[in-house]
Every structure is written in structure tokens, then in C-alpha cells.
Amino acid sequence: DAGVIQSPRHEVTEMGQEVTLRCKPISGHDYLFWYRQTMMRGLELLIYFNNNVPIDDSGMPEDRFSAKMPNASFSTLKIQPSEPRDSAVYFCASSSRGLGITEAFFGQGTRLTVV
């Protein structure tokens, strides 16, 4: 398996524009997590899905952020409209609960810069 795949790796956009980040989890994993990493706040869990259903979105900072998982192999994180304070690295991770706790596998991240 190629691992968790995120696109794009880098995104530069102007304030007010819509930004869509994409994630393909590892095949067979039933959990998908979106994290945001900044110097000031570290790694924050934004939202996670179990079997394509959003379980906990309490980490989503504002209504400008939305996430979807239309099927088991694809998820998006959208920011509309984007603001400079949204600049961060966004990570997607997936894992499988199975019969016990397994680790989360992370993608390479998308570095978002809003100017």
C-alpha cells in the first residue's frame, strides 16, 4: 500500500479564497483523522470519521471549516473563506480499530499558506 496520500503538498492562496485539501486513506482502514499543526498550538485534532461518518468535529475551529468523507477512500477538508491565521500544516491520518488499538498512519501533510 502506498500509505496515506494527501494532496496538494503545498498550497498558497489569497485570503478569502476557498481551499480544498484532499486525503486518500490506507485501504481497509475505517478511521480517518484530520489534524492541524502550528508552532503555537502544536498538533490539534480537527475532526475524525469512523466508517465514513463524522464522529467528533469539536476541534473544527470555525464554520469556515468543513470536512467530508463521501466514501471509504476519499476525504476532503475545505476552508471557505480562508484567512491568514489558517496557515499551517494539515495532516490526514488513518487507522484500523480491528480487534484492538492500532496506530494511526500519517500522510506527508499539506502546507497551507494564506496570504
Add this chain to the structure above:
Amino acid sequence: AQSVTQLGSHVSVSEGALVLLRCNYSSSVPPYLFWYVQYPNQGLQLLLKYTSAATLVKGINGFEAEFKKSETSFHLTKPSAHMSDAAEYFCAVSVRMDSSYKLIFGSGTRLLVRP
């Protein structure tokens, strides 16, 4: 609520010296604990995990961690630091949420290795 605290945002050691990165957890139930490493411009990679099978857990790259319930600790150690160990290290706890779970990360510790 379950959480982890990492003591020391930066740790500096000489090459060949002992590495000790501290993590304390807060959990009302037996926790699942993880250590991840992040190299520059990369995603997070699992170093090791504790799932109650054994209190001393060995991971990749010569790292190990010991689960101490009496101290609520899960410190990461390596007998001899190598230059390639310079990275950021994250402790994480798996939090049970009804029938699902999520991973919560500590604030991270940046390891610097001096020649």
C-alpha cells in the same frame, strides 16, 4: 479526561549520550500510549506503542519506553543518541469515545543532537 503532557519543549544531548524524553499521561482507565517521531517536512511516524501486553516496549531505531502506572509515565529512552535522531517527538494517548476512539497528542519535544 485523558491527556498527555510532555515535559520540555526542547532537549539537547551530545552524540552518544543517553536520550530521555518525558511523557506523563492522565487517564481514568488503562491507556493505550504511543510515541511518534516527526522529521523535518515529514508526517508523523510511529516509534512504538503500549497496549498493555508488556510494560517495557521496544521500538524502531533503538528507542524504547517503559509504562509506569504508579508514576503515570511513559518516558522514551535511547542509550546512545545519533545525529539522525534529531527530530520532534510526540507522545500520544488513545481516548475512548463511546464505541470509537481518537488519538490525542502532547505538545511535542524537539530533540537536538550535538556532534
